[in-house]
Amino acid sequence: MNTLLAVDGGNSKTDVLVLTTDGEVLARAKGGPFVPQSAGVPAAADVLEDAVRQALGPGAAPPYADRMAAYLAGADLPDEEEALAAEFAARGFARDIVVGNDTFALLRAGASGPWGVAVVCGAGINAVGVSPTGQVARFPAIGPLVGDWGGGVGLTNELMWHAARAEDGRGGPTALVELVTSHFGAPTVEQVALDVYFGRVDALRLLELTAGLFDVAAAGDEIATMIVTRMADEIVGMARVCLTRLDLLETPTEVVLGGGVLRARHPLLTELLDARFVKHAPEAKPIVTDTPPIVGAALRGLDAIGAGEEAKARLRAQFLSGS
Secondary structure (H helix, E strand, O other), X not given: OOEEEEEEEOOOOEEEEEEEOOOOEEEEEEEOOOOHHHHOHHXXXXXXXXXXXXXXXXXXXXXXXXXXXXXXXXXXXXXXXXXXXXXXXXXXXXXXEEEEEHHXXXXXXXXXXXXXXXXXXXXXXXXXXXXXXXXXXXXXXXXHHHOOOOHHHHHHHHHHHHHHHHXXXXXXXXXXXXXXXXHHOOOOHHHHHHHHHOOOOOHHHHHHHXXXXXXXXXXOOHHHHHHHHHHHHHHHHHHHHXXXXXXXXXXXXXXXXXXXXXXOOXXXXXXXXXXXXXXXXXXXXXXEXXXXXXXXXXXXXXXXXXXXXXXXXXXXXXXXXXO
């Protein structure tokens, strides 16, 4: 039986799926965060291998499948893709291995076919575009050094910056001060910042403020609204650049929106995005998808082997049914 190992590796979890090439799911499991940038490639591969063995059973041994389609956070540049693919090959994960960035999986999960544009806005932000002829537009996505801003980390860093300045008088007033202090049960924003700085509070906990930011903006707070508006500008800007590079700006094109910030469907952000797409990319067809990116990774694997539409429909049906 020909088998495919599909992987969606992200900053919060590693999702693995083993299926036949006719779309029948054989096993699935979730592992820990896939973070090669901070943990290193071997440690990240350990997380993936643990998840595969969880899916197949502790006695499973490589090769775990005939083919592997892995779409991963941390595979932002060709050198990173090559390093991860080499590690997987050295461990014998599969006989044929393809590694790409996780935005490709998001695109395939949400679009009706293999081409279009995807913007992911989770802890960070990234985008990718694929033309009908297979041409690709993408970004380095390594942070502020290359112009990135946004996602949960960008939003909460900006939130904390404005709240701290409002508290000490360098900035204008904002209800974000109360959001920060009440959420962490602290007397001041400064105390929260110091707790993070000295490691008494995990910096990742600042992401808990994201939902509150949108609530404060929806209530009319000027500074919070400014931050959310900038987020909308960034999302549409990245999509528009991809469309422009691929000569699709005037072609009806699906733009898949995913990641926790976008899946939450905050009304203000949705309204701002709709208005900006109409103005800057009127032929774009925004789609907020709840389909797990692991489905997109598996679909890309099926695409690569020339599987028929029946196999792809079978795969999707198993997720829609919750099986």
